[in-house]
Amino acid sequence: MRLILSSNIGFCYGVKRAVGIVDELSSEYKVKTFGPLIHNPQMIERLRAKGVQTIDSLNDKTNKECKIVIRSHGVGPDTYNLLNKMGIDYIDATCPFVKNAQDFVKRKNREKITVLIFGDKQHPEVKAVMSYAKDIVVAESIEEVKALPNFKKIAVVSQTTQSKQLFREVVMVLLDKAVEVDIYNSICGATESRQTEAEKLSCMVDIMLIVGGKNSANTRRLYTVCQNHCEVCYHIETVRDIGFDLFPKNSTIGLITGASTPDFIVDEIIDAMEREFGADLSVETLN
Amino acid sequence: MRLILSSNIGFCYGVKRAVGIVDELSSEYKVKTFGPLIHNPQMIERLRAKGVQTIDSLNDKTNKECKIVIRSHGVGPDTYNLLNKMGIDYIDATCPFVKNAQDFVKRKNREKITVLIFGDKQHPEVKAVMSYAKDIVVAESIEEVKALPNFKKIAVVSQTTQSKQLFREVVMVLLDKAVEVDIYNSICGATESRQTEAEKLSCMVDIMLIVGGKNSANTRRLYTVCQNHCEVCYHIETVRDIGFDLFPKNSTIGLITGASTPDFIVDEIIDAMEREFGADLSVETLN
Known part of the structure; x- marks a missing residue:
């Protein structure tokens, strides 16, 4: 078995920045984000465990006692105006x-x-x-x-x-x-290069794993790109969405992630494949 | 013999306007144009016969005693500034x-x-x-x-x-x-539709006549377009550039003109073909 990882893997710049901001703030303050910070349910769950809450509007009395983070997707001018009017201190993690x-x-x-x-x-x-x-x-x-x-x-x-x-x-x-x-x-540059890699990688393999939130637009796009070149494509969120025991022997498997897929999910997948295939598995990164 | 004329024939809007301006003015005034008014030597010759002169600069004492026309190709801001500074009355025939x-x-x-x-x-x-x-x-x-x-x-x-x-x-x-x-x-719209017609017409005929000044960019472009679809293409300026007696019997001939080709040149060509082929010639316009 051969596992080829795309070279652009894990968070893109904008997501890394947004998650970094929230991670750092959450160790000192109560943090709230407008809507889920990124389109990855597993990462959102981890943040929730650290006390990071998701809000949909500013009609909340506790807003002044916490740090409000504008997520990577951004917000409209009305929200900025309201934040300023209400005198709320906010941190802007909108993707550049x-x-x-x-x-x-x-x-x-x-x-x-x-x-x-x-x-x-x-x-x-x-x-x-x-x-x-x-x-x-x-x-x-x-x-x-x-x-x-x-x-x-x-x-x-x-x-x-x-x-x-x-x-x-x-x-x-x-x-x-x-x-x-x-x-x-x-x-964005990362989206472009991931699409190019998805095309290249999916032409080389028997099975493609596209890892990312089902609600992530860029992950869904990668899945569509891969389907054009590889017959067996799986869009999975975590290692629990797939059974490696059914993969044919000596397959070549490609793995690519969306821009909001955390590294820990990729690590779990590689760990599970190493357990399943043992010494039969070689892991490499796409050149 | 069958002659098919393109439906966009003769002067385009900008050229018609420029020639119209000069024609009208020249009956009353001495007219000078910056460079040749249009890229058609035969038309320029006709205008010269009516006293229309071509100048290259404004260092001319007679400039104040005549009408200066800016030709369809236009001029730069320096020329406008100079005209205004010298108090010269000019007419702007720049193509819209x-x-x-x-x-x-x-x-x-x-x-x-x-x-x-x-x-x-x-x-x-x-x-x-x-x-x-x-x-x-x-x-x-x-x-x-x-x-x-x-x-x-x-x-x-x-x-x-x-x-x-x-x-x-x-x-x-x-x-x-x-x-x-x-x-x-x-x-320009006329250029676009002439290119489309050139493509269509040159696919239908044995011989293509592209009529216009050798120094006309749009006519040269039409010639290139036609060459992609028809083996025998002639870029001619006037009826004197070609001998119809050598055309194979029962040929279908297409005729298209550049945007600065006057109608009288097309008329001369049709007249000559009628003389050459008599009742054997049918003339029609492309639908």
């Missing part, structure tokens, strides 16, 4: 890539240009980015972009975890719809 | 599509964004557009765009007569080079 997308949308709003966000309407990142402009459209697919009317000018930004290829197709469609197209490629 | 490209470049210069012009460095239109920004790069090919360094932001504009397909390729390359790409698609 998301922040850049918000700043672009804010700028285009000032320039009075319609903004298209290419992403999932229900995703908290997209919901927050949307709230920075008045004249905004969200499209979830190329078909939705094609169905848009013509514009004189349009600006376009992407959910940070989108597929690079799809975003390029969006730009091509917009070139037929508008004379002026202002593009901000907000797909 | 070129004017839009100039305005975009001016705006991006104010925003301090590097501007890429995709076009021919030596073309008067490109030379004029270039002069509206300080931080400017010109690329003539995809290879030149690929060789550019990375940018944080870049704006891109096209020579109005560029190939739509090439411009899309340029945008794709820039998406790998910059996070923010501001696109202004300045390829």
Whole structure:
């Protein structure tokens, strides 16, 4: 048995930063986050055990007695305004890539240009980015972009975890719809390189393990990428979601994680495979 | 023999406007244009016969006694400044599509964004557009765009007569080079539809006649498009450049013109073909 790990594994920069902030604060203060800090239930459970709570609104009397953390997906201007108005001390753990997308949308709003966000309407990142402009459209697919009317000018930004290829197709469609197209490629570098690695790795193996929250957009995207190249793909959250005893002998197995998958989950998987296959298992990292 | 004429034939809007202005003025005034008014030697000759002169600079004592016309390719801000400073009354026949490209470049210069012009460095239109920004790069090919360094932001504009397909390729390359790409698609509508017609018509015929000035960028582009689909293509300026007696019997011939080709040249060609083939010739227009 051969296990090949992708070289980009575990938390991306934005998630590492957000988890680090909360980890450090929680040893001294009571910490509350807007919505789950990241899209990984196991990590959220660990944080909960350390007293980190999730809130949905600021109508809470205890807010002044704790540290409020804005999660990596970011929030809209209304929330910042409310925090300031209520005099609440908060720590902003918005992912820098998301922040850049918000700043672009804010700028285009000032320039009075319609903004298209290419992403999932229900995703908290997209919901927050949307709230920075008045004249905004969200499209979830190329078909939705094609169905848009013509514009004189349009600006376009992407959910940070989108597929690079799809975003390029969006730009091509917009070139037929508008004379002026202002593009901000907000797909984060880590997302891009994980997608490239997922493609490469899934072409080399018999079985692909894609590890990450079922509610993680970037993990689901990696799963879709892998399915194009490998017949047996499993999107798992933890080692308990899969039985290694059923894997055919001498298989080559690829492992990749989403950007919000903690290292401890990968370690558990490797430990379980070492127990299952013993000396038959070789573990290596993708070059 | 079958002659199929493209439906977009003769002058485009910008050229028609420029020639109209000069024609009208020349019946009352002495008219001078900066450089040849349009890229068609035969039309320039006709205008010269009416007393229309071509000048290259404003160091001319007679400038105040005549009407100065800025030709369809446009001029840079220095020329406008000089005209105003010298108190010379001028008429601006810059093509509106070129004017839009100039305005975009001016705006991006104010925003301090590097501007890429995709076009021919030596073309008067490109030379004029270039002069509206300080931080400017010109690329003539995809290879030149690929060789550019990375940018944080870049704006891109096209020579109005560029190939739509090439411009899309340029945008794709820039998406790998910059996070923010501001696109202004300045390829004029007439150029685009002539390119589409050239492709369609050249697939249907045995011989393609592409009629227009040898110095006309858009005519040369049409010739390149046609060569991809038809084995026998002729870029001619006038009826005198070709002998119809050598055309094989029962051929189907396509005819398309550049944007600065006057109708009288097309009429001369049709007349000559009617003389050559008599009742054997049918003339129709592409649907």
